Amino acid sequence: MTSETKQRASWYAFVVLAVLTMLNLLNYVDRYIFSALIPYIKADTGFTDSQLGLIGSAFTWIYTICSPLFGFLGDRYHRGRLMALGIFIWSFATAGAGFSRNFGQMLVSRAAVGIGEADYATVAPSLLSDFFSKARRGLAMSIFQATVPIGAAIGFLMGGYFGAPSSLGWRNTLYLVGLPGLLAAFAIFLVREPQRGVMDDPEEMTDTEPIPLKTGYKILFGNPGYMATCLGFASVTFALGALVFWAPEWMKTDKGLDERTANNVLGICAVVGGSVGTILGGIIGDALNRRMRHAYFLVCAVSPILAAIPTLVAVISPTPIVYEAGIFIAITLVYLGNGPVNTLVVNLVSPKLRTTATGFLVVCIHVLGDGISLFLVGAVSTYLRDAAKNGQPIPGFVTFLGNLFGISPATQTLSIGLLMMPVALTLGGLIFAWGFWKVRQEKAA
Numbered sequence: 001m002t003s004e005t006k007q008r009a010s011w012y013a014f015v016v017l018a019v020l021t022m023l024n025l026l027n028y029v030d031r032y033i034f035s036a037l038i039p040y041i042k043a044d045t046g047f048t049d050s051q052l053g054l055i056g057s058a059f060t061w062i063y064t065i066c067s068p069l070f071g072f073l074g075d076r077y078h079r080g081r082l083m084a085l086g087i088f089i090w091s092f093a094t095a096g097a098g099f100s101r102n103f104g105q106m107l108v109s110r111a112a113v114g115i116g117e118a119d120y121a122t123v124a125p126s127l128l129s130d131f132f133s134k135a136r137r138g139l140a141m142s143i144f145q146a147t148v149p150i151g152a153a154i155g156f157l158m159g160g161y162f163g164a165p166s167s168l169g170w171r172n173t174l175y176l177v178g179l180p181g182l183l184a185a186f187a188i189f190l191v192r193e194p195q196r197g198v199m200d201d202p203e204e205m206t207d208t209e210p211i212p213l214k215t216g217y218k219i220l221f222g223n224p225g226y227m228a229t230c231l232g233f234a235s236v237t238f239a240l241g242a243l244v245f246w247a248p249e250w251m252k253t254d255k256g257l258d259e260r261t262a263n264n265v266l267g268i269c270a271v272v273g274g275s276v277g278t279i280l281g282g283i284i285g286d287a288l289n290r291r292m293r294h295a296y297f298l299v300c301a302v303s304p305i306l307a308a309i310p311t312l313v314a315v316i317s318p319t320p321i322v323y324e325a326g327i328f329i330a331i332t333l334v335y336l337g338n339g340p341v342n343t344l345v346v347n348l349v350s351p352k353l354r355t356t357a358t359g360f361l362v363v364c365i366h367v368l369g370d371g372i373s374l375f376l377v378g379a380v381s382t383y384l385r386d387a388a389k390n391g392q393p394i395p396g397f398v399t400f401l402g403n404l405f406g407i408s409p410a411t412q413t414l415s416i417g418l419l420m421m422p423v424a425l426t427l428g429g430l431i432f433a434w435g436f437w438k439v440r441q442e443k444a445a
Helices: 003-045 049-074 079-097 103-129 134-145 147-162 170-178 180-189 213-221 224-253 259-289 296-316 320-348 351-389 396-405 413-418 420-444
Strands: none
Touching: 003 049, 003 079, 003 103, 003 134, 003 147, 003 170, 003 180, 003 224, 003 259, 049 079, 049 103, 049 224, 049 351, 079 103, 079 170, 079 180, 103 134, 103 320, 103 351, 134 147, 134 259, 134 320, 147 170, 147 224, 147 259, 147 320, 170 180, 213 224, 213 351, 224 259, 224 296, 224 320, 224 351, 224 413, 224 420, 259 296, 259 320, 296 320, 296 413, 296 420, 320 351, 320 420, 351 413, 351 420, 396 413, 413 420
């Protein structure tokens, strides 16, 4: 490859990174704006916390079921065209949720969003890895993943400002964010398909034939570093997914903030703390990895363990400045591992298995993560609220936790449910630490 050709290839890589990053931003705006609209949807429709949690989990379950399918397809077919299809589906379904007139329609609409987002989220990291070398991949993945907190922030802010009945209302807000994606799908459709593994070491690509599905999963399950990444990230997602989904309603009912203020606080914390944490995590991970192989594990291990402390403080504190600072610090720390965890996945497996590996990662983090926690927190809240309303006894261990942390099991029901999150963050960090020890042990052997 000539110097001029290399320069053109490098510029094209950054163009692709920019396109994928902007589309990922739209992806997460569409995903998180629903959380910001929950207080308005709840007031308008009368859905219970349990029903709303089930709607959130339905998205996650469909997202999870479809991810292995798109992982299989992404390792075999043109990835840009696959992602264009996914963008079209999630955008149409997001707008379609605005037309829902009952619980069943809302459930189906949000579940359909999971189909499109499973497509895009599974295929995009694989495509991106074929435009950047391992030395630059951590930062590229972090730039791509920085749109997660920024998209969440935009979703919270738009939901807070436009979702109120005095403004656009929650239905029109869903139309507003859903329809632009129908046009954006054409941008990724035009991206060229690079040779798979072209930016990796030559010995990693002995042939270009796809690995059979059964053989591929056997390879993945026999890779302890990859499995630790899946399980560790699942535990972190259990915590982060529930915190993000329930935060607007939690800050309204348990902390006493109005909808707009709650979404403004969450938006600022997400856009500043999340984006700073994501970019900083990629820089730290790349710097450490130049000195120590698989050092991305260290970033993924330390960040959630540290984040568990401010998360607990945020849940139990009644003081606005304290719990708002706790949310900010926790988001910043958790997102340190956002870029490194995706870099681990593409670095730990063969280029021919990357989309399949990403698809199975999605299965793990949602089946064992927020696919459980969203509904679980809502179910705990509804159970405790109904028990208090009907004069039924509250379980002893819940009363003990309430007394220990100064939380009322009768009125701060979401806070009781969210007490599980610091435990999940700590467990996730320990699993990543085990993964780091395991790959270092294999290298020594």
